[in-house]
Amino acid sequence: MKKTTDVAVVGGGMGGLAVAALLARGGRKVTLFEKSRQLGGRARTTEVEGYQFNLGPHALYLGGAAARVLGGLGVPMRGGGPRGEGSLALRAGRLHALPAGAVSLLMTDLLGAAGKLELGRVMTRLMKEDAAALEGTSLREWLEEHISRAEVREVVAAIFRLSTYCADTNALGADAAVSQFQVARKGVIYIDGGWKELVNGLAEVARRAGVEVVTSARVESVERDTGATGAGPGRVRGLKLADGTEYEAEAVVVAGAPGEVAGLLPGDEVLAGWAAESVPVKAASLEVGLSRLTKPRALFALGVDGPWYASVHSGWARLAPEGGALVHVAKYLGGEDTEASERELEEVLERLQPGWREHVVTRRFLPGLTVMNALPTKEKGLSGRPGPGVAHVRGLYVVGDWVGREGMLVDASLASAETVARELLREAGARAA
Ligand SMILES: Cc1cc2nc3c(=O)[nH]c(=O)nc-3n(C[C@H](O)[C@H](O)[C@H](O)COP(=O)(O)OP(=O)(O)OC[C@H]3O[C@@H](n4cnc5c(N)ncnc54)[C@H](O)[C@@H]3O)c2cc1C
Known part of the structure; x- marks a missing residue:
């Protein structure tokens, strides 16, 4: 027997959790499916020996859509961020004050x-x-x-x-x-305890509002009616999980990558086109937990003649055990720069914290993370990005950092979540009136 819900949300990252929470608060019955055992997607945090490693360096932009949506939902955003102190520019292997x-x-x-x-x-x-x-x-x-x-x-x-x-x-x-x-000029903060605190905060608001959160549940396909002849553009009917369970829903919101959306509706040329056109923004990341800093006042370095980033996130937020330090080093990839070696990132850290190797408690190197699912291009601009409504399939919506007219990174995810929730609640209100 098919189960029923008003809105089915695919994906338990920040975007999926936000749209689910907003819809449930507006009175809709919402079921959210996440294929991993754990919620959070790219906003997850892994704790190793008391060090809170985000998936690469993560900063929340206080003037952006994410802070607006999280604030509106009452999700706490505790932490701190650089205000210029200890900030350096790295050029030709030398450090200078960052202007x-x-x-x-x-x-x-x-x-x-x-x-x-x-x-x-x-x-x-x-x-x-x-x-x-x-x-x-x-x-x-x-x-x-x-x-x-x-x-x-x-x-x-x-x-x-x-x-x-x-x-x-x-x-x-x-x-x-x-x-x-x-x-970004309005301020950024690193989050105490890592971005898992934002994820947990969102999940708590969503559950309290009545969202049914189902983890370890991979959605296999989105089901749609294509009209009497089978040739119509279609209307969403629900979805099917990998274990065969079927759900009927008035609307389905997919909060995943463009390729994941296209994979749920095979043969849909518009969605396949969105996936083919999107160029992901990637970065290599070295995360290091140190027992102490060798230069306590050197907290941040930005590469000027190379795509480097190094920041002692624990200098501003609670992310390391007492006396210890958590450092994120990254290489921005893109254009001709398609990979990074661990050694390159180690060299950058050596500039900021010489002799750091002697104080390593734990470390992790991730060579190719997807920071953002699609780079907003010169040709399309922000206004040319897909969604959040999928015009040719009624009842289907997308949410993510590649969607809609507002923002980049998680700001785009939460701005698109907000737009989708507003639209679906307006429709439900109009039907009830
Ligand atoms: C190295 C790095 C640095 C970053 N730095 C910043 C930063 O400083 N500031 C900032 O704002 N953003 C930053 N970001 C980006 C930010 O993490 C993402 O934009 C945000 O987390 C995206 O959330 P999302 O929910 O849209 O997507 P995701 O987090 O990707 O979530 C999608 C979820 O959908 C699930 N899913 C997919 N398909 C299915 C399926 N078929 N069935 C069930 N579940 C499915 C996935 O498992 C995943 O959990 C960074 C990202 C990285 C990797």
Whole structure:
């Protein structure tokens, strides 16, 4: 016998949990399926010997959609973030003060006087820029048009890499890059206990609102009616799990990667096209738990002439045992840069914390993580991204960091979750009226 629910959600990452919680709070009966034993997707945290390892470096943008949605649901966001202190720029193997604000811009020896003046002007301009009007322009084109000195372009490109995770300035749309820069300037925090705290907070709100959360449940297919002739565009009927269980639902929300969505409706050319077009943004990650820092004041380094990132997340959030330190090192991949060796990342850490190897308690290297399922391109911009509604299949929606008009990274996931919930609750309200 088929089970029934109002809305079936596929995926128990932050996007799936958020849409489920919002819908259940609005009075809908919601069932969420997650194929792993554990919720969280790419926002999961693994604890090793008291060190809380996120899946690569994770920062929550306080001015973004994720903070808005989490705040609206009452999910606690405790932690802290860099405000410029201990922040360095890495160029040609040497560390300099990172020009993150007015004081560090004056102090740094990264640029000469004329370069500093130009950087100051560009930063001011960026905060006022109308990001949406930049659609059709690549970040590379924007940098070349507005910055005359190559050394300033290099610094600004590094700051964009930091907020977008995208190393390919040719491919990345300036509209997405500039709006993400503006969001990031409002502040970022690392989360006490790691992003699992956000996941647990969301899951608790969802369960309290009545969501049935089913883990270790892989959805195999989304079922749809295709009309009397079998040729119609279709309407969602429900879904089928890998163990054969079937659910009837008025709507199905898939909160997974574009390839996973296409796999649930084989033969659908539109969905297959979305999967084929999306270029994932990738990074290599080295995570290290240290018994202590060798340079307690050197907490952050951003590569200027290379796509490097190193940050002592435990300097700002509770992520390590007393006296210990948790460091995330990453290489932004993209363009011609398609891989990284562990050795390269170790060298970056050696610059920030010389002699760190003697204090290692635990470490993990992950060579190719998918940070974002699709890079917002120059050609399509944010407004050309797919979904959240799937126009040719009524009742089918997608949620994720590749979906909708707002934000990048988890901000896009939670913005699309919010849009889907609003739309489905409006429809249910209209039917009830
Ligand atoms: C190295 C790294 C660094 C990052 N840094 C940041 C950062 O600093 N700031 C930021 O905002 N974001 C960051 N992100 C991105 C952020 O983690 C993701 O955008 C966010 O977690 C995506 O959530 P999601 O729910 O959309 O997708 P996911 O987390 O990918 O969740 C999808 C879920 O769907 C499940 N699923 C898929 N198919 C099925 C199926 N058929 N049946 C059942 N379940 C299924 C999967 O198991 C998974 O749990 C980073 C990511 C990485 C990897």
